Amino acid sequence: FNSTERHIQLAKAIGVNWVRLHDTSGNITNWYWLEKEPGQWNFADEDLKRFRDGKMKVLGMLATTPKWASYYQKQTDKGDAYFDRFYLPLNPEKDFRNYVNKVVEHYGDAISAYEIWNEPWQIRWFAVDKKNGQYLHPENPQAEYVRLKKIAYEEVKKINPEITVVGLNTSYASDTSPDYHIGGKEWTKGVLEAGGMDYADVGSTHIYIGNPGGYPTSTVDIGLARGVGPNDAFERIDKPVWMSEGSSTYTKLAMGFYNRSLPKPVLDANERLAEGVLRYHVSLLSRDVEKIFLYAMHNGGITNNSGFSSLINRNNSLHPSAIAHATLAWHVDGLDYHSVTEVAPKVWLYTWEGKGRSSGVILPETKENVYELAAISGIERRNIWGNPVEGTVIVPTSGIFLNAPGMSAAELIAKIPVKKVEDSSPKTSSLGN
Secondary structure, three states: OOOOHHHHHHHHHOOOOEEEOOOOOHHHOOHHHHOOEOOEOOOOHHHHHHHHHOOOEEEEEEOOOOHHHEHHHHOOOOOOOOHHHHEOEOOHHHHHHHHHHHHHHHHHHHOOEEEEOOOOOEHHHOEOEEEOOEEEOOOOHHHHHHHHHHHHHHHHHHHOOOOEEEEEEEEOOOOOEOOOEOOHHHHHHHHHHOOHHHHOOEEEEEEEOOOOOOOOOOHHHHHHHHHHOOOOOOOOOOOOEEEEEEEOOOOOOOOOOOOOOOOOOOOHHHHHHHHHHHHHHHHHHOOOEEEEEEOOOOOOOOOOOOOOOOOEOOOOOEOOHHHHHHHHHHHHOOOEEEEEEEEEOOEEEEEEEEOOEEEEEEEEOOOOOOOEEOOOOOOEEEOOOOOEOOOOEEOOOOOEEEEEEOOOHHHHHHHOOOOOOOOOOOOEEOOOO
């Protein structure tokens, strides 16, 4: 999102504490903007200062290449102004290494982490030429990506060993399209075989998905396993995992509470979108994903039809789905994921614990999976909007949040009524730490 007080305040209000510098605000760390001409550096100190003054931690990008240093000079076809920035550097050992050194040294500990490149598994983001309208990958793109990772890792750690280096940059994609992208499993396998995780503290993946999750076999869970394991090609990568770009609301957000005629608002779509945000996050958190970066909070504007909006309306106010994000953050941020328990057929209780309390959310897999929950002493209950729930309720698909001060997750689980589950699967399956 933008380095403005307004955007920073919107983010902080709903529990967002990190910003990724990719497109908007990419001018702070992306090479294309920083060194337009050799040796002439243009650092965005004021933009970074606003983020830090607003108490935002920063995931910088080490990506893009100015035209003078890139394969853009050799392209056969006329390029695309956006993707021309992502041509690979012609001389990475000299020019890319110098760029990384300059950026990391200049910004110091104001930037906590750097991610290496953006979606190199997509050809147009990691190209060396363009012919007949088609961008072309280098001969071995995974090995070339590891080459850049090694250079960046060495320079970052030389300057400040405490900075986190984020690499892998894989995806949930199941297929490989020769003209477009490499599937997540194939991309990760190639990076691992080239020794790529030797040059990263964290592995990253991107997940854009329509089926939002909230149960252990969801497409979010499957997509995550495709990119970072475990799957039939490799085990789970041996580094922490961040979901560094993605969304469950791609192409779905519009005006939220706006464009409605009160006093008869149409709220069904808003609740479904809020539910999608909640389920998407819960599935990722239950699989030991440490950080989640949604894309993006800068795509407002009435005429913006890109679809890449998360948590905001077209008028750049917060969308109702942002309330679900805030409610989840209030319940689980800073706690450790514990487990998922099937409390009734296809009704799932996800739990977290820490800081002298435990939290949970009950999510039916579908509207047909009915679960009745009575009031329980010592356990606070809230709906997706953060409002207290009174009496006995039929748990909606948007879920019921639980907060149990002074209880462990095991104690919380023991207090939740378990209806008979017909299959032979265990009541509790540990998907987390």
